[in-house]
Amino acid sequence: MLQSPQPSQRAPLSEAVRFLETYPDVQAIDIVLSDLHGVGRGKIIRRHELESLFASGRGMPASLFAQDVAGDDVAGAIAVMQDGGGDSRCWPVPQTLSYQTATGRGLVLLQMDSADAAPHPLDPRHALLAQIDRAQAMGLTPMGALELEFYLVDQTRDADGRPRPARAPMTGRRLTGTNCMSVDELDEMAPFFDAVYEGAAALELPLESLISEYAPGQFELTLRYRALARAADDIVRAKRLLRTTARRFGMEACFMAKPFSHSSGSGMHLHLSLTDEQGANVFADPSQGELSAVMLQAIGGIRSSMAASMLVLAPVLNSWRRFAGTVYSPASNTWGVEDRNVALRIPAGSATSRHFEHRVAGVDANPYLVAAIVLGAALDGIAAGLEAGPAGAGGAKGYAPMPSGWLDAIGQFEACTQMQALLGAPLHQMFAAVKRGEHDALAVTVTDLEWQLYGTTL
Known part of the structure; x- marks a missing residue:
């Protein structure tokens, strides 16, 4: 369940002052609010406006959360808005103001507040922060990282x-062939990735390993394991870094879950653990060959809501194409140790650093919502003392059937009281309304493929 709203944490004015002193030649700053899809909405402000942003916030309409991926209002979502269309106040996220080497501008992430200065119930970042507050009330601190x-x-x-x-x-x-984990291919791409790492250093963004993935032109970046809210912020900033840098090399960074029919899909795996008040990992193995009871309870909680959570993990039509080839893309309610064919994998490694990897989300999912529902379900499992159930590909019996596709996922999400409790009723209702609106719009759209197959044949 969500905690009672508390005044949101705001970045101090000193961050703006320090940035302006450090970068005297920067004349503009991108201010970015993540919408329901993880798409950045905002403005480019001028240098003289930055201190005002930190001191007084900036007005933006909450109807940004009632838009589809293309930025068009969804009628069914607008209908549930009750703010009259006025602006709500957005505030800088602490420790996200930084310099973009590719653009020469600054960048700062925003979060939205309601009129009473409480976190806005439609802001996905606040949904994650509410679950983090809940964990901390249980004496736990969530730690994690998301792969990109x-x-x-x-x-x-x-x-x-x-x-x-x-x-x-x-x-x-031109990149051809699978070339999975090819170091030579990474070397050919070095001018681009050197620029990415240079940009990451300026952003204080902890990018780590780089991998040539399982298809031509597909790559993976890992990010440092740290506090979960910062890990989600890292993904938002990393996507912007990749996009802005790629454009200057004649390329585009593509974050579709399945951009090419016969090539590998792109995931956003979430690695998660919990530490206690002394900083010890509560998922750590208690003895050789034995998994932590708390970790197994967390897995049990995630499995209890896996089917209903699929709309968050696979939010658009294209997301479901990633599951057509099931190798390393498990749309299943399964878990196991060192098994990349299950949804919840426990990697091998140090017993004291034990964690699980949630492998279902596509790179097209909103990182704040993914982290919120995975953490929240894990906390539900711990609070209820749930069992993890049988491990392995055949261990899904006894759980709700997984959605058969996007429309089924929308229906299961809409009907799930646990998703409503984890996200809050307004965000739950808005997300479902936006996704149903997107589905209905696509359902009446005649595609080029339909013309090719049926136009002059039937």
Whole structure:
């Protein structure tokens, strides 16, 4: 359940003053609020406006949370808004004001408050913070990291007008072949990724390992394990870094879950653990070959809501194409130790650093919502003392059937009281309304493929 709203944490004015002193030549700053989809909405303000933003906030309409991915209002979602269309106040997220090397501008993330200065119930970041507050009330601190898989595609299309993998900046060669974990391919891409890491250093963004993934032009970046809210912020900032840098190399960073029909999909795996008030990992193995009871209870809680949570983990039509090929993309209610075919994997490693990897979310999911529902369900499992159930691919018996597709996922999410409790009724209702509106709009859209198959055939 959500805790009672508390005044939201706001970045101090000293952060703005220090930034302006450190970067005297910066003339503009991107101010970015993440909507329900994780899409950045906001403005580019001028240098002289920054201190005012930190001191007084900035007005933006809460109807931004009633828009679809394209930024169009969803009628069913607008209908549930009760603020008359006026502005709500947005405030800088602490420790996110930083410099973008690719653009020469600053960047700061925003979060929205209601008129009474309490966290706005429709802001996804506040939904995560509410679950973190709940964990802390239980004497627990959530720690985590999210992996980021993505494609780099050419800004120009092929002869048939279709997207294609990018060319390597060093050699000019178009990326072809799977080349999973190819170090030479990473070297060919070095000018781009050197710029990414340079940008990450300026953003104080803890990017770590870089991997050539399981398809032409697909890569993975890992980020440092740390406090869960910061880990979610890291994904938002990393996506912006990749997009802005790619554009300056003649490429686009693609965060679709399944951009190419016959190539690997892109996930956003969440690694999560909990520490106690002394800083000890409560998921740590109590003895050789034995898993923590608290960890197993957390897994039990996540499994209890796995089916209903799928709309958050796979939020758009394209998300479900990622599950068509099930290798390493498990849309299942399963868990296991060192098994990449299950939804909840417990990696091998140090017993004291034990954690689980939630492998279902696509890179198109909102990181704040993913972290909120996974953490919240884990806390539910711990509070109720739930059992993890049988491990392995055959261990899903006894749980609600997984959704058969996007529309089924919308229905299961809408009907789930646990999702409503974890996200709060307003956000739960708004997210369902926006997704149902997106589904209905796509359901009446005639595609090019339909013309190709049926236009002059039937």
